[in-house]
Amino acid sequence: MGFIVSTKGRYALRVMLDLAEGDVGAYVPLKDISDRQEIPHKYMEAIMSRLTKEGLVNAAHGKGGGYRLARPADTYTVGEILMATEGDVVPVACLEGGFECPRAEECKTLPIWRKLDGMIRDYLNSVRLTDLLEGSP
Amino acid sequence: MGFIVSTKGRYALRVMLDLAEGDVGAYVPLKDISDRQEIPHKYMEAIMSRLTKEGLVNAAHGKGGGYRLARPADTYTVGEILMATEGDVVPVACLEGGFECPRAEECKTLPIWRKLDGMIRDYLNSVRLTDLLEGSP
DNA sequence: CTATTTACCTACTATATTGGTAGGTATGTT
């Protein structure tokens, strides 16, 4: 079975939520987060690297360091976080970035994938990180 | 990148469309279809096996044999065809059939996946095979 | 200046899935 969102994106979302729930503005060591969320610390490091490079979080070394949100919590969307960690989030290979299908013109199924992709994208971009805190989506 | 629908489902859909476009009721050899659709014949055989077992098409051996739709073309939905070939069509592993997440109760992200899954499922089940012929979805 | 704490970087691995290919067998028609 193929999944549109892997552990990378799911874990990223949980970490961002953890950061949004705590004392926003303070740096939180990854170890604390991965303990709370029961996610392997070492694995999580690779994912944080993406989030840092994409500018979604700030990182600080040494004692008192860790990660914190780079912006106010309510300015993040779920879609943004997933894109940062997963790369493209698309339902079929036909829509992958850079791929150009030679049958695209004639293909009767392509419109379904386009529509589906639009729905998924619109939904994920419409949900704010803070919406998840209250459990309102 | 993970995709929710692989070539299996996409090819199956194209074959079903090909059958719906031609002389419905007559048996069409798979070779003809895979030539028209530019899909490897041998690979397609495995996919047809699923469609046959699920009762979506009828098969007939020997000369004059091949495959045909088992029901009127407008009674098929895209969702049905994809489920038959892909098994579960779900966006994340959390929702996979038989999987029971121990964090489900407390998980703040699960509602997104549920909602997303519902949207995808509803859409795919709402599109009829014949809708694709005119290009109306 | 040293110890500690944290992020960061590189490499490896086991397992599964995808997208096939190859070759033979069974069944039906002419």
Add this chain to the structure above:
DNA sequence: AACATACCTACCAATATAGTAGGTAAATAG
């Protein structure tokens, strides 16, 4: 008997997933 078709089994190369292991660099506390 010849042929055309579906059906069955086995194999394979490439890629992605979900990690693990071990070290390096930077910041702070004492």
